[in-house]
Amino acid sequence: MAHMVTRIPITPGDLTDHQWGTDDILTGDAFGDAGGSMFEFSRGGNDTFTTGGSSDATFYGDAAGGMFDFAQGGDDSFTGLSFSTTTAYGDAGGDMSGDSKGGNDFFTGGVSSVGNFYGDAGGNMSGHAQGGDDTFTGGDIDFGAHFVGDAKSMSESAKGGNDTLTGGNNTFTLVNGLAPVNNILFGDAEFMSGSAKGGDDTLFAGTTVPGGTVSNVMWGDGQLSGGAQGGKDLFVFKDNGSMTVGTINTIEDFSQSQHDQIKFVDVADVHSFNDLVIAQSATDTVITAGADQVTLHNFTNSLTANDFLFVG
Ligand SMILES: [Ca+2]
Ligand SMILES: [Ca+2]
Numbered sequence: 001m002a003h004m005v006t007r008i009p010i011t012p013g014d015l016t017d018h019q020w021g022t023d024d025i026l027t028g029d030a031f032g033d034a035g036g037s038m039f040e041f042s043r044g045g046n047d048t049f050t051t052g053g054s055s056d057a058t059f060y061g062d063a064a065g066g067m068f069d070f071a072q073g074g075d076d077s078f079t080g081l082s083f084s085t086t087t088a089y090g091d092a093g094g095d096m097s098g099d100s101k102g103g104n105d106f107f108t109g110g111v112s113s114v115g116n117f118y119g120d121a122g123g124n125m126s127g128h129a130q131g132g133d134d135t136f137t138g139g140d141i142d143f144g145a146h147f148v149g150d151a152k153s154m155s156e157s158a159k160g161g162n163d164t165l166t167g168g169n170n171t172f173t174l175v176n177g178l179a180p181v182n183n184i185l186f187g188d189a190e191f192m193s194g195s196a197k198g199g200d201d202t203l204f205a206g207t208t209v210p211g212g213t214v215s216n217v218m219w220g221d222g223q224l225s226g227g228a229q230g231g232k233d234l235f236v237f238k239d240n241g242s243m244t245v246g247t248i249n250t251i252e253d254f255s256q257s258q259h260d261q262i263k264f265v266d267v268a269d270v271h272s273f274n275d276l277v278i279a280q281s282a283t284d285t286v287i288t289a290g291a292d293q294v295t296l297h298n299f300t301n302s303l304t305a306n307d308f309l310f311v312g
């Protein structure tokens, strides 16, 4: 027997059964599909959130509440958002549990904003919840990006998606001049416990024009406890002409057993492992690559050529 699928316009309530949200184009504070939660076999539509503003704003790709049972988020796009503080959740503002699944969402930071973006859930992912493969681009963010690939926290058997996160760049703007841009990037979640498993994420450091400051704090996975496991993550430091990643870059959870790697792209005079200067400083390892520097926090193993990739 075929299930009755009904497309439901944006509702302030819940989506249940086989209800499926419509595909919408939205401006200002908004949720893409449900103001409540999503249950059973409900699905979110593929929504587009656009347009800037001046105050703070919050966006939910699918549900402002949680996603439970077999609920599935749509593939949503957040772009052109230029509020003072923009908070966006790719799928659910709250928790995801059961066999719920996040969609593959796209986030782009706007000028003069702080971006707090969560690829899937603003709360905890538990049960067998699965994050989507989300893409974050900081763009010319004025003060900083706080990007989390999947959820605020992950527990039980939740699994993170394979996400791509690019920090914001420090370019001169009328609002901020050249004040520091601070990026904090988590490939999966701020806290991971139980049997949670991180995805294979790619993190790009943000850059700055000469005379400016950018800092990049990068977590391939997040803070692990219990039996939680990290994925195979790639950390990319890419200079763009006179715009560089600078020296205030830290990788908080670099792991050789997880096969993490560090990639330098178009860094002047850096073409191979032999061009790096590697030194230990207390419990950290400091990698100097030309004019750029990356510090591996709480890492004192020997680095080898296998830990690095080079382009340019
Ligand atoms: Ca949606
Ligand atoms: Ca997502």
Ligand SMILES: [Ca+2]
Pocket: 131, 149, 150, 160, 161, 162, 163, 187, 188, 198, 199, 200, 201
């Ligand atoms: Ca992830």
